[in-house]
Amino acid sequence: MVAAAAAQVGPAVTWLPPVRRTLAPRLSGRGPRGGVALTFDDGPHPQATPAVLDVLDRLGWTATFFVLGTQVRRYPGVAAAVVGAGHEIALHGDEHRYLIGRSPRAARDDLRRAYDTVAALTGQPPLWWRPPYGVLSGPALATARGLNLVPILWSAWGRDWRAAATGTSVVGDLYRGDVDGGMLLLHDSDVTSDPGAWHATVAALPLLAERLDAAGLEVRTVGEHVRR
Numbered sequence: 496m497v498a499a500a501a502a503q504v505g506p507a508v509t510w511l512p513p514v515r516r517t518l519a520p521r522l523s524g525r526g527p528r529g530g531v532a533l534t535f536d537d538g539p540h541p542q543a544t545p546a547v548l549d550v551l552d553r554l555g556w557t558a559t560f561f562v563l564g565t566q567v568r569r570y571p572g573v574a575a576a577v578v579g580a581g582h583e584i585a586l587h588g589d590e591h592r593y594l595i596g597r598s599p600r601a602a603r604d605d606l607r608r609a610y611d612t613v614a615a616l617t618g619q620p621p622l623w624w625r626p627p628y629g630v631l632s633g634p635a636l637a638t639a640r641g642l643n644l645v646p647i648l649w650s651a652w653g654r655d656w657r658a659a660a661t662g663t664s665v666v667g668d669l670y671r672g673d674v675d676g677g678m679l680l681l682h683d684s685d686v687t688s689d690p691g692a693w694h695a696t697v698a699a700l701p702l703l704a705e706r707l708d709a710a711g712l713e714v715r716t717v718g719e720h721v722r723r
């Protein structure tokens with residue numbers, strides 16, 4: 496499962512960053528310098544999400560959670576805790592599946608179902624969408640436009656889905672991407688990661704805080720960071 500996910504992530508990694516930097520800075524989530532948008536994918540998760548929320552609370556940060564509809568329906572109380580703590584909820588998809596290779600109808604239905612799930616949970620329509628593995632498909636993109644969702648990928652990631660990840664490695668990997676004014680991607684779940692890999696994410700957050708504080712960078716939600 497994880498090896499398959501990594502294999503799918505690979506091609507997206509190799510071709511997307513240059514495309515994003517040159518053609519679509521908006522897709523990569525570039526915002527004003529002086530801060531970063533902090534985002535978490537694949538939740539909610541019954542252990543990982545509360546652990547992440549606890550650290551965010553201690554750090555005084557609000558972040559954006561790109562949730563899966565399947566996980567929201569499985570753990571509605573955890574999803575409600577994310578909203579209750581003042582964080583922003585956005586869409587990752589319903590099932591965590593590669594959109595390419597699915598029928599146009601399946602891709603559209605997946606996004607609509609996730610949208611309805613999150614809208615029902617929060618009482619307000621989600622604004623942002625990040626497709627699984629960062630790979631867009633035409634039908635899903637058209638559906639997203641119809642739902643007034645803006646696609647957002649990332650400019651830096653912590654590679655926190657690996658069993659070998661540590662707090663230090665996650666911060667180091669984030670800093671290999673575009674951090675100042677960038678969109679940071681982490682995971683509050685292990686549904687597509689190595690089991691328990693999220694412990695490294697939790698350990699990384701205070702270390703990330705030291706780096707960001709030293710550079711005078713504030714932490715933002717996607718909504719605070721990117722203009723629609």
Ligand SMILES: [Zn+2]
Binds near residue numbers: 627
């Ligand atoms: Zn994901």
